[in-house]
Amino acid sequence: MTEILATVVRSVFIILGLFIITKLLGKKQLSKLSFFEYIVGITVGDIAGTLSMDPELSLRDGITAFLIWAFVPLFISVISLKSKPFRDFVEGKPTTFIEKGKILEDNLRKEKFSADELLEQLRKKDVFRVADVEFASLDSNGELNIIPKKAKQPLTAGDLFDNLPESGVPHTVIMDGTIYNEALKNAGVSREWLSIELAKRQVEAEHVFFAQIDEQGQLKIDLYNDSLKMPEIKQDEHLLILMKKIHAELEWNSLIAKEPVLKTAYKEYSRRIDELLKKTKPYFSLEE
Numbered sequence: 332m333t334e335i336l337a338t339v340v341r342s343v344f345i346i347l348g349l350f351i352i353t354k355l356l357g358k359k360q361l362s363k364l365s366f367f368e369y370i371v372g373i374t375v376g377d378i379a380g381t382l383s384m385d386p387e388l389s390l391r392d393g394i395t396a397f398l399i400w401a402f403v404p405l406f407i408s409v410i411s412l413k414s415k416p417f418r419d420f421v422e423g424k425p426t427t428f429i430e431k432g433k434i435l436e437d438n439l440r441k442e443k444f445s446a447d448e449l450l451e452q453l454r455k456k457d458v459f460r461v462a463d464v465e466f467a468s469l470d471s472n473g474e475l476n477i478i479p480k481k482a483k484q485p486l487t488a489g490d491l492f493d494n495l496p497e498s499g500v501p502h503t504v505i506m507d508g509t510i511y512n513e514a515l516k517n518a519g520v521s522r523e524w525l526s527i528e529l530a531k532r533q534v535e536a537e538h539v540f541f542a543q544i545d546e547q548g549q550l551k552i553d554l555y556n557d558s559l560k561m562p563e564i565k566q567d568e569h570l571l572i573l574m575k576k577i578h579a580e581l582e583w584n585s586l587i588a589k590e591p592v593l594k595t596a597y598k599e600y601s602r603r604i605d606e607l608l609k610k611t612k613p614y615f616s617l618e619e
Contacts, residue, residue: 334386341390345397349379352401371404422471429467432480442469453477499546508537508555518544519580523560525550528572532561548576571611578604604605 352375352495374435376447378400411418426438428449439449450461452475458464502518503526504511515522529536541553549572552561579600585597 337386338383341386345379345383348394348397348401355401355405368404368481369406371400375400415569425468425470425476427468428460428467428475429464429477431466432462432464444469448532449475487558501546502544503541504544504550505536505542505552508539510536516583518548519583520548520576521546521579521583524575524579527575534559534561548573569609574604574611578608 335506335537347531352603374398378393378397382388382390382397407421409423428442428444429433429435434446434449439446453459453461453464453467455473456477456479458479463479463483465478465480470476503516504514504518504520510522510525513524515525528568529539530553534552534554536560538554538556539552540555543551545551554561579603581597581601585594585601586596588594
């Protein structure tokens with residue numbers, strides 16, 4: 332029983348140590364790892380597992396090795412951020428495999444890459460002809476990135492139209508029934524506006540699993556209970572929502588503006604929008 336308790340205590344402390352180390356090393360450890368980071372992760376995990384399961388090992392020596400393997404990569408990461416030559420030495424540089432549709436055989440041999448492996452990586456990128464590739468390089472994390480030739484790139488809206496409007500950023504204003512005031516501020520709306528929108532849909536915030544304001548200023552709601560039906564908002568009602576959002580933004584800007592000229596202008600435009608809302612109120616079905 333004593334041995335089991337000792338194993339439990341050792342394991343708990345080692346798990347806490349691993350958690351702290353992963354936080355110190357940053358989110359990069361959770362994304363694509365370089366070869367060095369991959370080796371460090373395996374070694375630290377192996378040390379931690381061995382310390383947990385083998386009570387005969389010296390805990391002092393194990394923790395020392397654990398800390399060395401954890402903090403040396405952290406130290407290297409700090410230096411790498413400040414020195415480009417050092418970063419290139421530790422993490423390596425991208426290696427060009429294809430340039431203008433031609434395979435660079437010397438670089439393939441340098442990275443121990445066969446032609447079959449290159450073709451396999453290209454197929455994963457939905458590329459089946461080497462001649463269709465303008466540029467391809469192998470990054471330090473082992474991922475192959477490619478740029479297709481112009482004629483083989485997919486058509487986008489930017490290729491057809493000039494001066495396209497920027498796509499806005501959606502704002503998550505409710506999550507797990509909790510309203511986030513910072514998100515409301517970033518979206519340019521008030522808590523009162525959100526309450527009105529929820530009332531129109533006959534729902535309470537605590538019943539909302541997820542709510543987001545999209546780039547058009549429309550509120551999209553997902554309820555905990557998917558069987559509940561919310562009243563459908565028609566297109567003219569979207570216009571009313573957009574007008575109220577603009578009014579709220581003008582009101583907010585009039586409060587935070589420091590220059591008197593801007594403050595006066597925001598107040599004036601807010602007054603005009605308010606008058607327009609009063610005049611158009613009878614034409615919107617959501618308004619009584």
